Amino acid sequence: xxxxxxxxxxxxxxxxxxxxxxxxxxxxxxxxxxxxxxxxxxxxxxxxxxxxxxxxxxxxxxxxxxxxxxxxxxxxxxxxxxxxxxxxxxxxxxxxxxxxxxxxxxxxxxxxxxxxxxxxxxxxxxxxxxxxxxxxxxxxxxxxxxxxxxxxxxxxxxxxxxxxxxxxxxxxxxxxxxxxxxxxxxxxxxxxxxxxxxxxxxxxxxxxxxxxxxxxxxxxxxxxxxxxxxxxxxxxxxxxxxxxxxxxxxxxxxxxxxxxxxxxxxxxxxxxxxxxxxxxxxxxxxxxxxxxxxxxxxxxxxxxxxxxxxxxxxxxxxxxxxxxxxxxxxxxxxxxxxxxxxxxxxxxxxxxxxxxxxxxxxxxxxxxxxxxxxxxxxxxxxxxxxxxxxxxxxxxxxxxxxxxxxxxxxxxxxxxxxxxxxxxxxxxxxxxxxxxxxxxxxxxxxxxxxxxxxxxxxxxxxxxxxxxxxxxxxxx
Numbered sequence: 001x002x003x004x005x006x007x008x009x010x011x012x013x014x015x016x017x018x019x020x021x022x023x024x025x026x027x028x029x030x031x032x033x034x035x036x037x038x039x040x041x042x043x044x045x046x047x048x049x050x051x052x053x054x055x056x057x058x059x060x061x062x063x064x065x066x067x068x069x070x071x072x073x074x075x076x077x078x079x080x081x082x083x084x085x086x087x088x089x090x091x092x093x094x095x096x097x098x099x100x101x102x103x104x105x106x107x108x109x110x111x112x113x114x115x116x117x118x119x120x121x122x123x124x125x126x127x128x129x130x131x132x133x134x135x136x137x138x139x140x141x142x143x144x145x146x147x148x149x150x151x152x153x154x155x156x157x158x159x160x161x162x163x164x165x166x167x168x169x170x171x172x173x174x175x176x177x178x179x180x181x182x183x184x185x186x187x188x189x190x191x192x193x194x195x196x197x198x199x200x201x202x203x204x205x206x207x208x209x210x211x212x213x214x215x216x217x218x219x220x221x222x223x224x225x226x227x228x229x230x231x232x233x234x235x236x237x238x239x240x241x242x243x244x245x246x247x248x249x250x251x252x253x254x255x256x257x258x259x260x261x262x263x264x265x266x267x268x269x270x271x272x273x274x275x276x277x278x279x280x281x282x283x284x285x286x287x288x289x290x291x292x293x294x295x296x297x298x299x300x301x302x303x304x305x306x307x308x309x310x311x312x313x314x315x316x317x318x319x320x321x322x323x324x325x326x327x328x329x330x331x332x333x334x335x336x337x338x339x340x341x342x343x344x345x346x347x348x349x350x351x352x353x354x355x356x357x358x359x360x361x362x363x364x365x366x367x368x369x370x371x372x373x374x375x376x377x378x379x380x381x382x383x384x385x386x387x388x389x390x391x392x393x394x395x396x397x398x399x400x401x402x403x404x405x406x407x408x409x410x411x412x413x414x415x416x417x418x419x420x421x422x423x424x425x426x427x428x429x430x431x432x433x434x435x436x437x438x439x440x441x442x443x444x445x446x447x448x449x450x451x452x453x454x455x456x457x458x459x460x461x462x463x464x465x466x467x468x469x470x471x472x473x474x475x476x
Contacts, residue, residue: 028354031347032365038417038476039220039335040368040380047337049424052107052216056334058376063332070329073322074100078285080150081311090317093161093307094146094296095286097121103212103284107333108421110212111428112435117168117194119147123435124284125167125191126208127201128401135402138205140198140300141165144283152307159303162197171436176445179460186445188396189436198300208399210266211435217417218264219331221384222273223368223377226261232363232387243360243450245389248412250404253278253291263388266414266433267406274327281318281326289318331374335382336418341475349472352465356457361413361450363387385416385476394448397432409449420474440473441466 037043042056055067073088077098081089091098103110103122110122125145129136137143141164149161171187178184191207193200201207235246248262252271262268264276278291286296293316297304311317318326340346353359362385372378390410400408411433419440422429430438437443447455458466 028351029364031342031350034365034381035383035476036338036341038338038383039217040382042217042220042332042334042377042380042382043337044334047339049421050106052214052333052336052418052421052425054216054334054336056219056332056376058380059332059334060376063328063376066325067329067332070325070327073318073326074104074329078287080152081317087322090287090311092148092150092286093152093304094149094164094301096124096144096146096148096284098285100280100285104215105426105429107216108214108425109429109435111426112211112430113167113169115169115171117166119163120167120169122212123167123169124210124212125165125193126210126401127205128208128403129204130206130400130402130408131204132402132407134204135404136205138201138298140298141201142296142298144296145193146283146286146296149304150307152310154307154310156310157303157306159306161297161301161303161307164197165193166195168192168194178463178466180462182463184441184445186442187436187438189434198298206400208401209434211430211433213266213414214418214422215330216333217335217382217384217415218273218276219333219374219377220335220368220380220382221263221386221388221415222331223372223374223380224263224366224388225369228366228369229261229263229388232389241357241360242453243357243391245361245387245391246405247389248404248406262404263412266411267401267403268388268390268412269403269406273330274323277327277330278323281323287317288312289316289323290320291323331377336421338383339420339475340471343471343475345468346471346475348465349468349470349475352461352469353472356454356469358454359385360454361387361389361391362416363413383417383476386413389413391451392449393446393451396448397446399434416473417476420476440470 041058044054045057048054055064078091079089083089113120113123127138127143145164147163149163170190174186174188176184191209232245237244248268249259250262251258252260253275260271262271264270270276278289281287281289282292295308297308364385365383368380370379390406392409393411398409431443444458
């Protein structure tokens, strides 16, 4: 081969390297018929326009009965212990809400917190270190604000427990413009705590609001093999696509693995569905369980510690048999079928989704682990549209809080399946980790950091193109 030919090849290879990012973002896979059933055989048999709480299509009759038994613990309020309802008592002493369904309305997202001073329910306020790489909680309040407390008329209690604080939520309007000249508005939230029970939070700690997510399909996310997630990790962006996926390494309380792959929670704080559910029980409702056996009482909360000894002094408020029912319920909630996905306009939106590079973080599909412990969830081709990895989402979405390896700008990619039905099932439902986005469109516009290229492509689209893209996201 001539020297000139070799030089031309070198120039060509260099050009390919420069444009590789653009090429990757424009590669659109052929439509797969399995996309119509995003949960595989665990897709629910028919679309429900009333609730996300439906058993997956692959669950037999006997396990379906167990599913609805677990649902009762999810739906019904927990009461103060001791009570005649010993299987459902033990709420508090400090808590956010009395039932799971309050935060996860019909398996979706609960009502967003109102503007002004209030005690939030669906919006949780976590406390963490504002120093990157440092994990810390508040000595007086722990890692989460519980705004409510029980009242117990007992002469042995010298000090009643107190709700820890109230939230003042305010918004600032931000105006923007698309490339075609049409305008949009975003709302930027601000969070202030007041009415503290034990003084303000400590120095170098900050607040991180978390708007309770939808819970359908979580069993299928749990069934993805770690290896299929870690193959996507690209911390140093070696493929030059502008995206640096990395997985939070967290403590697994079940296996005692100190560096397990986190996949649940907005910063991927928990490695398994069982641990995520157990953490919500103790953190949000104040229900002790085998994974989290201790009450949420700090050393300064004397009333909380006194009351905690009265209800279940020698046992857990949710023992293993109760948690197993709740965990099976959580695992077996199916995913809604796709809606109008073969529509021509929706398919155009699908093309735009890939060309804009949305799939760089929202990984479309997986096949779940064939050896997963629940056979109904094993070996399923699923379409959740998430890599479950942490990504830098920019300063606009930063909470400034460290959680294990996740820093303030990093958030776990949320799944997109069923997102188009969330407003249908709850008109007050909002989007993003803190519920600031009033629509899917606004959620896209808030994307920054590693997602800025995709966000900018969305801004450059015509209205017809934006509508097509949104129609696709609402259909999956």
